[in-house]
Amino acid sequence: MQQDETLQETPENDGVNPDNLFPFAGTSEEFSKLLSTGTYESFENRVFLCGSCACGKSTLASVLIGSPIPLTWKSTDGLVIHFGRNGINLETFEMVPLQGEDRGQNVLTKVVIGKPTRETGTCQSSDNHLDQPIAPSPMGADNLQSNLQPIKKEVSNSSKVSQSSDACLTESRNLPGTNTITFDIKKATSISLPKMKKIEAYAVHDDILKEVKSGQYKIKIAPSDLVDFGGQRSYDMTHQLFVQHGGTFVVMFDGSRDFHEPLKEYPTGDISNESIVKHWVNSILTYCVDDTDVMPMILFAATHSDLLSEDLQKMKKCFVKKVTDMFGTHERKKHFVFDPVFFINGTDKNDQEIQNLKNQLVSIARNQPSWGLRRPMIWVPLELLISNMKKDNVNIIFKSHLAEANKMNGDLALSDKQLDDFLLTQHALGKIMYFNQPELNNFIILYPPALVNILRSFITDELFWPDDESLRKILRDMTDTGKIYKKDLLKLWQQERFHAYIPDDDFKEFVIQVLIHLDVLVLPKLYSGTSNAHVIYYLVPCTVKDKMPMSFLDDKSFANRTLSLVYRLQKASIPSALSFKLIGAVSSIWPIKELNGRPLLYHSSAVLCVDEKTEFRMIVEDSKVVVYLTHMSSKSSISPDIAASIQECLTSTLEVVLKFYLSIIGKSQKKENVSNLFQIEVGEVCGRSSCVVSISKAKLNSDWVCNSGIKHSSRYPLLWCFNKTQEECPSHCPGLANTILTTSPTEQQLSRFANQLTNNSCRELMLHLGLQRQDWEDIEDCYTGKSLIIRIMVLHLWKTKRIKGKPTKSFRNLLDALTAVGDQRHLLCKVFREETDLLDIADVRLQEVPHDDVLNGLPKHLGNCAIQLGIELGVTMSSINETMVRHHKDMYKQISDILVKWKSSRQIKPTIYRLMLALERVDIGGLDYLKNIYLGQ
Incomplete structure (x- = not known):
């Protein structure tokens, strides 16, 4: 058979730029070492369909994968991932559905497509860390298929492999990497390998590479993954976990409806096509960084063109204007395709607009930086092994078992470091889920949709709740309070369709830890060595539907008792997932306030309790985080240490959250770069909103005039930036405010004041306060030898005793007395300091x-x-x-x-x-x- 020229080794294929790496692929030197063993071109592509409920996302997906077009609407529960059911013909560059034999695409197919090169090279063994020669095998092409058969080998340690259940139900997973996962609830055959002592390792040798070079296989279609996101806002958190940096997003909306019309599918009555489109764009772009990568790309597609008799070209121009007005000045507009906005009829598979959309998707795929990127041939054995495990419905595996299987590949085995880089790259590509964190890196989720199914057990729309009333009550209580007890979560997982994914207790605990890591479940921070068995309940902020009532802003005294802090993202709006993670992190320090037994946890907001007199509200809205710190009596009573601690906590948490999401999409950021993604503003409450200025402006000016013409002092807003390490007041400190001086000190404040005095200074101060020497002597007799207690009791006596001519007992009295005995006014400032x-x-x-x-x-x-x-x-x-x-x-x-x-x-x-x-x-x-x-x- 004549060798296909596209597989010929050419000079340009021999030279691979080591800097053109996949995420997490190690250093250039390490990656070059891997590439020296042989390479192939990779054509990874992923398309995401997102938008409002009932706008036709699943209908379009059916067209793209060649399935029957549904004529009635059926809401998508969470998301559906179609693996390899759509592809791009590398000769004609057409997007086509993959059916029949074409659906047999697997890792080997991608190698064949990828113009492989094979060199005699070296690879570091994971056993002895010596360079081992890798030479082409003398075996011929006829032996290729026999070498793809599983070879069963003994593993010394005991194994547990997850069994699947109903995951594959409209399409079987017998063809690795090419099936559609639709998650209909049917019984499926699955393997059951509890505590097995064997693991199937698929050894791949050099004869396969020889067969690849021969060009015998002339498959020319690169498989593409398709993700169909459900439209309900219940899935915001779930969706965000599967939004990837590398991919094309088709943001869809119903073109037969007015762009600003409230959509009946959303019971809140305040969600329109416009708000949904904006929500999805914000969610997609929040974690993009300023680099040269044009991905992800965002297209817009209107649907239901068949319902309109108007001039469709005129409508398309109208849609282009709408999205251009919305995002034309966006700082990341290089990620948008504004024109055309496709206006499709999803019920017609031959619709020309759908063909135009497919052509655009192919054009974007071919121009993305990862298209045709060289990947190491030495990764192929593990990719084959993982694909075959997925075929056998293995969803979660111990990392040690994969490492053992890796060693079975002999001279093709990766070192431990190379194995980690491989797993992190596969994670970044969305092929597996692997978290290189303590307690999480012992497991690998081979099949990401398994986590989607597990999440559906409690993060789902009410439309999909189970019929069992006891289970419905668990979900109802969770959405009302934002709290779920661990025993109830485990009860939900006992349902057959979820239990099959995590039947083993070890896997259950692992999944819980993953969900905590992702802040789906929120547990205030624990310490090393703490057992998860002691956990009683988790917070689940992403399931709360109710919004925080803003009636507190109507309280006329609220402004006088409150400081405001605003974090404004510089580049994009904040998706719901980030707000859930932020609220979860803060509640690990300050408890969420409860009222009548109900946590004051709301959608993207919460009320947190600092102490019996201080609380703060945190509200995430659009592109900012707004914080209201309120003291029961006055903002001048707010402890500067508490204000500074809250600000420091929120700032560091926001940096960590942004860095976390940048890392999961394959972008690494230094802390100083992450902090540039948002601006901090401080201020007060003005009317029914925050009135804030930048920290630099507040420091430069003693006051500012807001847009309403009201003058605000910078003094109290700057408490957010208070230096907690300083023990003494700075030279510019004016002392206590008049609003404080007129109030009476509490017993705690008097005790803290007494702790700063000596017996002599306290005795002298007492006389200026109107007490007599006899008062001192009487207390001294009662508490002989207890100096601090004597001072405390003397000040208590002053506060409670009726003193002629001095009816008030205020901070003003203490200040006057201190001034009389020597200017020590700043001793009073210290009573408002708190240990943090x-x-x-x-x-x-x-x-x-x-x-x-x-x-x-x-x-x-x-x-x-x-x-x-x-x-x-x-x-x-x-x-x-x-x-x-x-x-x-x-x-x-x-x-x-x-x-x-x-x-x-x-x-x-x-x-x-x-x-x-x-x-x-x-x-x-x-x-x-x-x-x-x-x-x-």
Whole structure:
């Protein structure tokens, strides 16, 4: 047989640019070493269909894969991935459906298409790290098929391989990499290999490469993957996990409807074609970085042209104008194709507009940077092995088993480092899911749609909820509260159609950890060594439907009690998935506030509790994150340490989140580059919205005038940027504001003030406050040798005693007294400072009430601190005095009684974390005792 010229080795094919790498393919030197063993051209392509409900995405998908066109609408549950059911003819450059023998495309087919080169080279063995020669096999072409048969080999360790269930139901997976996954609920034959001691390894030798070079196989169609996204907003989080940087997105909308008309498929009544199109564009482009890569590309397609009798060309021009007006000035407009906007009739497979769309998709595919990119031939054995595992319905596998199978390839085996690079590249291409993170990198999801199916168990539209009322109640409670108990999640997974994907407990725990990693499930940060078995519930922000009521802005006092902070993304809007991840990360430090037992968790927003007097709201909207930090009495009472800690936490979290999403699409970013993706603005509340300016402007100007003509001071907004490391006030500090000076100090503030005084300075201050020397002496007699307690009790006496001519007891009185004894006004500033070191160990477990046995053991780890501890815990002074009188000779009983009173208080939940904060402030022991019990530190 005459050799096909397209497979001839040519000089240009011999020279491969090592810088033209796939994501995660290692360094240029490492990749060059891989390429030296032989290469082939890769023609990876993926098309995504997205848009509103009922706009015809699945109908178009049916046309592209050559399936019967559905004439009635059936909503897509989540997303459907069609593997290899569509392709591009490399001779005619036509997009065609793959059927019959054409659907037999597999890894070997891609090698054949890819103009392979094969050289005698070296490859580092994973066993001895020595360079081993790789030479072409003398075996002939006739032996090719026999060498593709599975070779069963023993593996020393015990194995567990996931069994599949109903994943493949309209089309079988007997042809690796080419099936359509539609997830209809039918019974399917599946393998069951629990605790097996064997793994099937498919050894591939050099005779295959010789057969490839012979040109015997003349298949000319490059398979393409097609992703059909469901239109419901319930799937925002799921969709974002499968949005990839490399691909073409067809954003679709119903062209027979007005662009601004509310769509009846969305019950909220505020979603139109325009908002859906904008939502999808934002979701696609948020994580793109400024580089030379033109991918992804976005096309627009209107549907239902058959329902209109108007001039279709005129309508197309109208659509072009609409999308150009929306995105024509977008900073990433190089990713858009504005003209034409295709106006298709999905029910007609011969529709010329669909043909025009296919031609455009082929043109984009041929011009994408990855088209024709050289890939190492040495990757082929593992690609074949994974494809055959998928064929056998193996969805999840231990990485150690794949590593064992890799070693069976002998001189074609990859080193451990090369295996990791291979897996990360396959992950970036969407072929597998592999997370190189502790506790996650022991497993590989070979078949990504398996995770889609698992997600459907609880992230789904109500339309697809199960009939079982107990299961419906679980899902109803989750969407109402944003919370799901672990036992309920496992109960959902017991349904046959989900259990089959993760029948093994090890796989269940792995999937949970993956969902936590992706912030689908949110668990406040845990510590190394903490068992997932102790987790009671997870937050699931992406399932909450209700929006935060904005009635709090109608409270006239809200503006005077609130600071505002805004993060404004510079390049794109924020997709829902990012807001879910951001809310999840912040709730790991500050608990979500509860009202009548319901967490105040809303769609893309939440109310979080800082302390009994301070809370903050975080709302993600369009291209910004808005934060309202509110104190019960006044914004001037907000602790600068708390404000700065919240800002620092949000800033670092946003950087981590953006870096995370950039990494999963194959882009790596330095921290300083990530921080350039957003701008921080600070300010106050003006009317019913945030009034903010850049931090630099706030620092340069003592005030600013907003668009409403209102003058705002920069003083309090700059608390967001407070330097927590400074112990003393800066030289420009004006002291407490007038709004604070008129208020009466709390017992906690007086205690903290007393801690800064000496006995002599306190005695002198007391006289200026109107007390008598006898008052001091009486308290000194009661608390002999306890200097701090004497000062605390003297200040308490001042606050409660009726003093002639001085009816008020305010910070103004304290300031006047301090001024009289020497200008120490900044001592008062310090009473508003807070310790924030414990934020680093905040944990969901610390939001629970401490056990009585723990409280009974705590006094033995403390000194004589009952009064200070009681004050910091919020126990009233009268109650503290009663304790001191009742147990005046027993220090341990004093502390125990204070703890009992605190725990029985109903005003605010007595959590472990609040007890830790009090112990940190009192600083007389006990904190390490609690850390050891609850955190294992």
